Amino acid sequence: MTEAKAQLLRKRYNAERRFKLYGQIAIALALMFLAVFMYKIFSKGYTAFQKTWIQTEVHYDQELMLIEGSNPTLQDLEDADYYDVAYQAMTRLDPNLPEELDRQLIQLVAYSYEKEVKELLLDNPDYLGKIVPIRLTASDDLDQVHKGNYPRDIPEEDRRVNDYQLKIYDMLNERGDIISKFNFSFFTNPDSREAELAGIASSFMGTVFSILVCLIFSFPIAVLAAIYLEEFAPKNKFTDFIEVNINNLAAVPSIVFGLLGLGVLLAVFNLPRSTPLVGGITLSLMTLPTIIIAARASLKAVPPSIREAALAMGASNMQTTMHHTVPLSMPGTLSGTIIGLAQALGETAPLILIGMVAFVNTIPGTPVDPAASLPVQIYIWSESAERGFVEKVSACIMVLLAFLILMNLAAQVVRHKFEKKWS
Amino acid sequence: MNKITARDVNVFYGSKQALFDVSINIQEKEVTALIGPSGCGKSTFLRCMNRMNDVIDICRVEGSIKMDDLELNSNKLDVVRLRENVGMVFQKPNPFPKTIYENIAYGPTIHGLAQSKEEMDQIVETSLKKAALWNEVKDRLDEIGTGLSGGQQQRLCIARAISVSPEVILMDEPCSALDPIATAQIEELIDDLKKEHTIVIVTHSMSQAARVSQKTGFFHLGKLIEFGETEKIFKNPDNQQTQDYITGRFG
Numbered sequence: 001m002t003e004a005k006a007q008l009l010r011k012r013y014n015a016e017r018r019f020k021l022y023g024q025i026a027i028a029l030a031l032m033f034l035a036v037f038m039y040k041i042f043s044k045g046y047t048a049f050q051k052t053w054i055q056t057e058v059h060y061d062q063e064l065m066l067i068e069g070s071n072p073t074l075q076d077l078e079d080a081d082y083y084d085v086a087y088q089a090m091t092r093l094d095p096n097l098p099e100e101l102d103r104q105l106i107q108l109v110a111y112s113y114e115k116e117v118k119e120l121l122l123d124n125p126d127y128l129g130k131i132v133p134i135r136l137t138a139s140d141d142l143d144q145v146h147k148g149n150y151p152r153d154i155p156e157e158d159r160r161v162n163d164y165q166l167k168i169y170d171m172l173n174e175r176g177d178i179i180s181k182f183n184f185s186f187f188t189n190p191d192s193r194e195a196e197l198a199g200i201a202s203s204f205m206g207t208v209f210s211i212l213v214c215l216i217f218s219f220p221i222a223v224l225a226a227i228y229l230e231e232f233a234p235k236n237k238f239t240d241f242i243e244v245n246i247n248n249l250a251a252v253p254s255i256v257f258g259l260l261g262l263g264v265l266l267a268v269f270n271l272p273r274s275t276p277l278v279g280g281i282t283l284s285l286m287t288l289p290t291i292i293i294a295a296r297a298s299l300k301a302v303p304p305s306i307r308e309a310a311l312a313m314g315a316s317n318m319q320t321t322m323h324h325t326v327p328l329s330m331p332g333t334l335s336g337t338i339i340g341l342a343q344a345l346g347e348t349a350p351l352i353l354i355g356m357v358a359f360v361n362t363i364p365g366t367p368v369d370p371a372a373s374l375p376v377q378i379y380i381w382s383e384s385a386e387r388g389f390v391e392k393v394s395a396c397i398m399v400l401l402a403f404l405i406l407m408n409l410a411a412q413v414v415r416h417k418f419e420k421k422w423s
Numbered sequence: 424m425n426k427i428t429a430r431d432v433n434v435f436y437g438s439k440q441a442l443f444d445v446s447i448n449i450q451e452k453e454v455t456a457l458i459g460p461s462g463c464g465k466s467t468f469l470r471c472m473n474r475m476n477d478v479i480d481i482c483r484v485e486g487s488i489k490m491d492d493l494e495l496n497s498n499k500l501d502v503v504r505l506r507e508n509v510g511m512v513f514q515k516p517n518p519f520p521k522t523i524y525e526n527i528a529y530g531p532t533i534h535g536l537a538q539s540k541e542e543m544d545q546i547v548e549t550s551l552k553k554a555a556l557w558n559e560v561k562d563r564l565d566e567i568g569t570g571l572s573g574g575q576q577q578r579l580c581i582a583r584a585i586s587v588s589p590e591v592i593l594m595d596e597p598c599s600a601l602d603p604i605a606t607a608q609i610e611e612l613i614d615d616l617k618k619e620h621t622i623v624i625v626t627h628s629m630s631q632a633a634r635v636s637q638k639t640g641f642f643h644l645g646k647l648i649e650f651g652e653t654e655k656i657f658k659n660p661d662n663q664q665t666q667d668y669i670t671g672r673f674g
Contacts, residue, residue: 235480305513306517306520308475308517309513309519310529311475311506312473312510313510313530313533313584314506314507314530314533315503315529315533316503319533324519
């Protein structure tokens with residue numbers, strides 16, 4: 001081998017080594033961004049899955065509750081006055097409470113404390129007249145203090161928790177009366193103005209309903225369109241034109257579909273505003289082209305030999321399509337559909353336009369009840385000033401990501417498990 | 424007796440003409456082989472006989488092809504009925520990705536040939552026996568057809584084709600994807616099938632044409648150059664081009 005040739009060979013190997021290195025750097029960078037992103041979300045959000053309670057005692061004093069008679073019915077308990085017993089339960093925390101500080105003491109628990117006192121009795125009517133232990137949801141400020149998210153060393157006038165409240169907190173904490181457990185209410189509560197009570201139930205159900213509506217509207221239409229275009233439609237200028245437009249539609253920014261939903265579904269058809277029904281239909285406009293493209297691609301991937309085999313057996317066009325081509329294309333179509341739905345799942349802009357950004361403090365039971373959706377919930381909470389919402393945003397992102405990962409996994413499973421092999 | 428009579432068949436793919444004035448008489452219950460170099464139009468002609476060219480948008484067929492007294496090249500023809508009578512076996516084995524049983528039962532099902540499960544079982548069994556596949560698959564009828572070996576798959580396709588008892592079976596290079604042993608099995612099978620069916624086979628292998636057929640047609644550049652008794656074509660052809668092709672001078 002001549003020297004020149006050896007040099008050329010060396011250069012070639014070096015070039016290849018360099019190219020590999022660039023690739024590895026690119027992958028490493030991508031992984032690093034992902035890791036930082038995940039770390040940020042998890043380190044901020046994991047505390048949202050913990051909830052803080054204050055343990056105290058409540059005396060269900062019949063007199064204070066203005067209940068008459070010795071055998072009150074459940075309705076009597078329902079109508080009773082709980083203000084004084086709840087107040088007493090709180091003031092019990094500090095026996096030598098200065099009169100003027102009682103409001104500050106009560107600020108340590110969520111504003112719903114009176115309701116919690118009432119619910120405990122309604123669940124256990126025999127508590128009437130007794131002194132029983134009770135757990136009250138801590139206010140979000142105290143919750144943040146307990147989780148160590150709130151700085152204690154800044155001047156008192158800049159703090160939302162004052163010195164007196166901190167003193168009480170420390171005392172309770174020492175006594176073991178601050179309880180921290182898994183936060184089920186994050187999953188079962190609807191949205192709330194109070195961070196300690198806010199949960200994702202309404203937005204989660206809103207998302208589920210929207211996705212279902214989206215699936216119901218987009219899947220049949222898209223699959224029929226794809227089958228017609230791929231198997232039956234004549235190939236001419238007009239069908240080419242349709243094909244180009246479907247591809248264009250897939251690239252239209254989602255906010256445009258939101259405007260369409262606003263202008264047509266709400267203004268013309270007068271469908272109920274802020275509901276998953278409208279949200280789902282709007283999202284299905286976006287999902288439609290994605291599914292059509294996926295379904296056509298998987299129809300195209302069915303080998304022509306299968307169609308020829310069926311046709312040569314005397315099957316009609318329709319039979320060939322329905323008995324052979326469509327079943328064989330289903331795995332690809334379904335995984336395309338799931339990916340399309342996963343995209344729709346993360347959409348925020350069109351939902352904001354059709355009013356799914358409204359503050360909803362009820363859990364929707366049907367697709368025509370007002371609801372938010374998970375990505376919109378993230379948006380709403382990230383707008384809130386209170387510190388307690390910061391962890392909620394991250395927790396909500398985690399739930400959304402888990403949802404997305406589950407759907408993408410489902411798409412993978414569908415594709416691999418049901419894909420038929422042909423020779 | 425003539426089963427299929429073609430007169431002046433011209434086929435166009437768009438503006439390109441693929442067949443020029445092909446006229447041929449295909450005899451009943453005989454094997455007719457169509458030979459010729461690649462792209463000579465023999466497969467195109469074969470596909471005219473069960474209207475498989477309909478699948479190709481740009482394909483246009485002119486002329487007359489009659490099966491018995493039925494004009495095949497007519498808009499009024501019921502293609503589904505035609506294909507029930509004219510089966511086809513393709514170059515590459517193409518069983519449906521379904522069970523062996525379902526592969527055979529598909530044709531009889533869509534044409535309503537079996538009234539009961541027993542009748543269907545009977546059709547499946549006879550078809551597989553005729554295709555000399557029964558003994559190999561009788562214990563695994565519910566396995567996927569695409570899991571068989573190449574030769575078995577092709578015999579499965581033949582069994583599928585004969586399941587609806589077609590009068591004519593068209594074979595488009597049925598052995599080109601098979602090894603010599605599988606090829607020998609198929610050739611033996613063709614010999615059996617001609618007792619009940621009229622067979623037209625397109626083949627690249629001249630020895631195969633010589634072995635299985637009674638009549639041979641030689642195609643070149645879209646024209647039917649010579650057609651006659653297989654023995655005559657291979658031993659003493661009239662046309663110089665046929666002679667050259669047979670002796671391996673081109674193609």
